[in-house]
Amino acid sequence: MPSFADARALAELTLADHLPARWLHSQAVAREAIRLAELPEMDREPLVVAAVLHDVGYSPVLARTGFHPLDGARFLAARGYDRRVAALLAHHSGAAVEARLREITGLERFDDEVSATRDALWYCDAVCGPTGEPMTPDERWDDIRRRYGPDHVVTRSLDEAEPRLRDAVDRTRARMAAAGVATADAAP
Numbered sequence: 001m002p003s004f005a006d007a008r009a010l011a012e013l014t015l016a017d018h019l020p021a022r023w024l025h026s027q028a029v030a031r032e033a034i035r036l037a038e039l040p041e042m043d044r045e046p047l048v049v050a051a052v053l054h055d056v057g058y059s060p061v062l063a064r065t066g067f068h069p070l071d072g073a074r075f076l077a078a079r080g081y082d083r084r085v086a087a088l089l090a091h092h093s094g095a096a097v098e099a100r101l102r103e104i105t106g107l108e109r110f111d112d113e114v115s116a117t118r119d120a121l122w123y124c125d126a127v128c129g130p131t132g133e134p135m136t137p138d139e140r141w142d143d144i145r146r147r148y149g150p151d152h153v154v155t156r157s158l159d160e161a162e163p164r165l166r167d168a169v170d171r172t173r174a175r176m177a178a179a180g181v182a183t184a185d186a187a188p
């Protein structure tokens with residue numbers, strides 16, 4: 001498992017100059033993941049490493065297919081990164097739905113784990129806006145729909161994936177409540 005510091009440095013190298021907003025978003029997702037990593041069911045290192053790296057696939061330095069979850073996962077796998085972290089990237093925030101709608105293959109080579117760690121990564125992505133600002137999941141999903149427009153494949157994917165995203169958010173909130181950790185977003 002790479003250290004969080006090494007993962008953060010790699011994310012900064014690939015994102016900061018090219019996509020500064022995406023880098024701010026990634027740092028916010030990582031900060032939230034660090035908070036959640038203390039919950040009893042979480043696997044700390046995979047969560048925080050995957051969080052800071054989850055959007056590296058957007059970087060023009062490494063983008064190949066144009067589908068960022070797969071490009072990020074393949075990039076890490078090619079560098080000999082921890083397979084579990086690569087798989088968390090590949091499937092983050094319902095990526096399998098968009099892959100199917102875009103007819104992109106390759107995601108199936110990575111396991112979509114069913115775990116509190118995976119739910120937490122999806123949660124963190126749902127409460128951090130495009131420049132890292134805190135949002136509720138509903139604000140976040142509305143913002144994505146607004147930015148891409150109703151006919152875009154990202155919006156159509158979100159429409160289909162939303163129940164799964166909401167389940168991951170709800171399970172994470174329940175784990176936070178049980179451990180006495182406050183939610184970062186304003187929702188009850």
Ligand SMILES: [Fe+2]
Nearest residue numbers: 025054055125
């Ligand atoms: Fe993200």
